[in-house]
Amino acid sequence: MDYATSFGLIIPELVLTGSGLVLLMIAAFGGEKASRLVSILAAVALGAAGSLTIPALANGAGGDASMAFYGQISADAFSAFAKLLVYAAAIGCLMIAPGFFGQRRAMKPEYPVLVLFATLGMSIMVSATDLMTLYIGLELNSLAAYVLASFLRNDSRSAEAGLKYFVLGALASGILLYGMSLTYGFTGTTSFAGIRAAQEAGLSTGALFGLIFVLAGLAFKISAVPFHMWTPDVYQGAPTPVTTFFATAPKVAAVALTARVALDAFGSQADAWRQIVIFAALASIIVGALGAIGQNNLKRLLAYSSINNVGFILIGLAAATVEGASAMLFYLTTYVVMSLGSFVAVLMLRNGEGENLETFEDIAGLSSTRPGVALCLLALMFSLAGIPPLLGFWAKVEVFNAAIQAGLVPLAVIGIAASVIGAFYYIKFVKVMYFEEPVGRATKGGSAAHWAILIICTLLISPLGFLLTRGLQAMTDTAAAGLFPGV
């Protein structure tokens, strides 16, 4: 394995790194005027990186051939799928930002640059096959994310969000590092392949501690209960495009990373971590649902919704099978589309003065003032609630099916029962929008880009999107197979 091959394998990351540095220069010298150009270029760079990723997914790359830098990083089908999803979400978040920040004259060229670097970090996260690369990717992403959270630094809530995220993120990072050092100490290696090999004989208590700490650190990133506490505060406080970004791309990256750690590095010890994942899954579903019920702020509610959804994603992981991983990726894709759509819809609600509206009172009777947005939100909420024939239903079916096939019937049953609680607040959206007296507050808002994303997301989760599921399923199957090298 020479360096040329290795660099060839990480071309998407190289593209992002290079363009990130160049765009940083443009941003530094161009000032605020360059925002638009930088945004467009950043999106182009993401698109280019994405197109360079496609072959790996199409070829179903995996095994040693996809390993770069002596097993530090892997450009296999799994990472390719996750990357594509991350890039797509990032492009979406770049597109919706100008309309939001422009309103407050706060659009700065740093936003696309930060998003680009965060995406690079995620790109590394999902490809990492070594604890070192894992940590580098994670921190690269996190540092960019902390800044993004407090992007509106004059806004106290945004600043508070950034600070909270940073402090708790640092704590989680510490836990993760501690777990990594324990793992290294008891297995003698940092590479996933090495860790897996070291456990052939069995899991030592020290390594088990390491595993738990690592999982806890990662659970913070995917905001699984009980490491979810930051989520509602940060999602509410951060500017809405940033929240949209947090709710989509990093979730994908962190879930993919967690899956790789659990299924690859600790794949032979599934029994050791399954209980923890099951607990986190059910706790996330229930706490996410319960927390959302009492909320009046839409962003905060969607934050709980994302916690809730992570629970369903973890059910796919708990299965610890190829089907489970595939279902997890399927759900993840659906989740990204639904989150992107619903945050954009919230983003598009403004009153006459151009202030953003984000409470239930504001959207009362939305169907008469903004019928288009209301209709899209209706579809998205029904999909999130998992009502057929929308895509959200199929995603839930997939994960529950995987859990049942893996013999986790009680998990599936409780999950299904708990998803009913979630349906309450999703449908509350519909009730408020369609059956309450219009207050007529939300009168305008929404650029062409917003509409485009909202409509695309709505179409994807509509029964029309069902036509795509077969292709998506094939892709998730290929990607998931990449996680199980031995199979």
Added chain:
Amino acid sequence: MQSSILLIVFLPLAAAIVAGLFSGSIGKVPAKLITTGALFASCALSWPIFLAFLGGNAEAQVVPVLQWVQSGDLSFDWALRVDTLTAVMLVVITSVSALVHLYSWGYMDEDPSQQRFFAYLSLFTFAMLMLVTADNLVQMFFGWEGVGLASYLLIGFWYKKPSANAAAIKAFVVNRVGDLGFMLGIFGTFLVFGTVSIPAILEQAPAMSGSSITFMGMRLMTMDILCLLLFVGAMGKSAQLGLHTWLPDAMEGPTPVSALIHAATMVTAGVFMVCRLSPMFETAPVALTVVTVIGGATCLFAATIGTTQWDIKRVIAYSTCSQLGYMFFAAGVGAYGVAMFHLFTHAFFKALLFLGAGAVIHAMHHEQDMRYYGALRKRIPITFWAMMAGTLAITGVGIIDVFGFAGFYSKDAILEAAYARGTGAANFAFWAGAIAALLTSFYSWRLMFLTFWGKPRWADSEHIQHAVHHGHDEPEDHNPAAQEDSGEAVAHHVPSTEEKDGTAGYHPHEAPWVMLIPLVVLSLGAVFAGFVFYEPFVDAEGFWQGSVFFNENLVHTMHGVPLWVKLTATIAMLLGLAIAWLSYIRNPKLPEAAAEQLGPIYRFFLNKWYFDELYNFLFVKPAFWLGRVFWKVLDIGIIDRFGPDGAAWVVRQGSVGAKRFQSGMLNTYALIMLLGLVAAITWVLL
């Protein structure tokens, strides 16, 4: 024949779909044109098939439509079976339905939702055709339920009227009781024969005769139990004694509906079913006895009630019930061809009577009470003559070996068959039928005399007064200005002489031609159907081609019965006519005196043998009581409290708790994270 049978069955469905689903966009007249046109087309296609069977130029065949169910041993297809029996039903259904569609143009002219009405009518026709063309029991059940649904929708067509809604529900619920029997019969048949295909069942049935099964410790004859269950279904649909209570109430529906569904077609489905499965019933002697007894009892019982009712439609409804009884006991004694013959002739004269009654009601401005009729003979002559033809047919007027109206042939044949059979049940049925023939004649002539003879008694009718005082053709809710106008009009165009003669100044008018044409056509059927078709239906085994069980012996004996048996029906008819004439023409005070004399019996009949009250006491009240217990105690008290409401309470509390944790304080958050970590470690170590 293949394509024509497909068209016959599916044209009405297509018309119903177009008229029903696109009623808003296509408008009234196109919707009526499409449905009526489709039905006339179906009718035009049906007659050649029937005539081909009549001439012996056609053979039974099955036209497959598509595969339906393929599940383990249970396998059957959608297929349309055409044989003699089906062909008879085809002409009955499509002819009456087409005429009723046409008639409804006039009768429903002022109704705001005519499209819906015509769509329902066509839908009904489709379901009925599905029923009679069924090649397997499940498809028959599909049609069976389809006609039930259409009947429900049409009885409750004027859904703003509470009584119509109640009647619709009653019809549906009572039919469910019958349907349960039918379903159990189908299940049992499948269990015993392993198939639901009718030809296969009929082929195997004779071999099963005499076999028995054990059920809850009782030895039961297999075929008897199956046939009895199926017969319960027939009883429900055909309103036989016990499950008849819905039929009179069903008169709440528009009159054309009564003519089509509750006289000519749907209610005869039970008879059709028994005839279709006749080889099966022939292996079940007990079931046949029950059919005979129930048929005879219904025939007599319904006729007694018919003599006391005042509502013109109810009289005819009970008459229908009674005539269905005739058909059943004809089938019960083994004369299936005769039963079908009576079904055939009855369809014409009963539809005619109903449509005639509709024309009378139309003329009398929605008045249905015969006490407010009288002297209409000259006012609406065409309707009168049509009703006359119907009455002559139902009462069975005719002279042996010369000519008779439709009912003369079919009813006489039934009584002869019952006498020829000679068993105890058959004898009972014979005498019940003979007495019922007398009563039939009495109530039919009573209807005629009260309606068309005597002096006008319209003045007391609220409907007529309403019509006179508020202008006849005006909508119900007119403005005050119009009232003022009509007040003036009354003052000036009601001469005092008319007030005195009981007309209240009202001028009944003959129905429009669209309503009269069906009357005339059906009159022809009522007059000639018996004379023309007696031979093939009753005597010719070749006509039926094995589609119903044909008892050669019985037909032979039937023709050899003593003369007094042949004359029984005619004598009964003449007696009934004489009593009716005495009571309502000669001495109009007589009925009142008789009612007083026979007080309890009269009230017993007038109140329909107190069946409704009995059922109300036995089933409805306890069901409501039980329902209330389930509702108040079980549902609200236990299920809601610990189920939905309790769960909602838990969720609400949980939500409050989750909110409390979410304090916004960083140290709390960090603490919870660490506690979570510690908990996880503890968990895996334990």
